[in-house]
Amino acid sequence: MTDNQNAIELTDVCFRWQRNLPPVLSIPEFIVPRGRRVFLYGPSGSGKTTLLNLLTGINVPQAGAVQILDTPLHDLSGRKRDRFRARHIGIIFQQFNLIPYLSVTDNVRLARQLAGYRHTPQDEFAEIFGALGLEEDLWHRSSHALSVGQQQRVAVARALINRPELLIADEPTSALDSDHRDDFLQLLMQAATERGSTIVFVSHDKALQHHFDDQLDIRDLQGEVAACI
Numbered sequence: 001m002t003d004n005q006n007a008i009e010l011t012d013v014c015f016r017w018q019r020n021l022p023p024v025l026s027i028p029e030f031i032v033p034r035g036r037r038v039f040l041y042g043p044s045g046s047g048k049t050t051l052l053n054l055l056t057g058i059n060v061p062q063a064g065a066v067q068i069l070d071t072p073l074h075d076l077s078g079r080k081r082d083r084f085r086a087r088h089i090g091i092i093f094q095q096f097n098l099i100p101y102l103s104v105t106d107n108v109r110l111a112r113q114l115a116g117y118r119h120t121p122q123d124e125f126a127e128i129f130g131a132l133g134l135e136e137d138l139w140h141r142s143s144h145a146l147s148v149g150q151q152q153r154v155a156v157a158r159a160l161i162n163r164p165e166l167l168i169a170d171e172p173t174s175a176l177d178s179d180h181r182d183d184f185l186q187l188l189m190q191a192a193t194e195r196g197s198t199i200v201f202v203s204h205d206k207a208l209q210h211h212f213d214d215q216l217d218i219r220d221l222q223g224e225v226a227a228c229i
């Protein structure tokens, strides 16, 4: 392993969902330097979520290298990838994936436990909840009893509690009205920037792209990869 300045390095990646189908992703090279904030867009079905699944090690490509934070995910077992993801990557899903019967705090605590931390000082929860504007009277409420905007903030708190080097977000604003999207994104960016996280953010909403350093069409990543032909 080499210590370099890139958070993400994909080389000659080929990914198919099924052997007899054409590849969904054929990416000669994709590099994101550490601390960079990338807005990723492209038409429906173009492979954005599939790419995020490779970056988080949920899936591995049939060919090529996926090097994340100096770690070759393509060489790791599923169990080691799960462990790496829990410790180093924060993920915000489109549907949030909160556990409805757990409280706000316990939803976030779960991310700490999955990453192997046995104890989390209350201050750490208070800090991230405060940064995201989650008032104290919500901290012990079940997440099913929250508004969509509140659930979204809890999902961000859960993604950031382990101070992840890499933050991955898949359409996290699609359930918000346009008035709340910019506010939400500002909170998200501020909290992530304070933690020095690299961000890859997928959205169809081009109005959000000015918050980011780079705007990238996934179709521009695709190219010829020998193992894919």
Ligand SMILES: Nc1ncnc2c1ncn2[C@@H]1O[C@H](COP(=O)(O)OP(=O)(O)OP(=O)(O)O)[C@@H](O)[C@H]1O
Binding pocket: 017, 018, 024, 042, 043, 044, 045, 046, 047, 048, 049, 050, 051
């Ligand atoms: N689990 C799966 N099994 C087989 N094919 C899949 C699977 N998931 C996605 N696909 C296919 O892979 C292609 C890319 O899908 P993906 O979800 O990555 O696109 P997307 O760009 O994220 O789309 P959207 O903007 O609609 O969310 C599509 O043709 C889709 O049908």
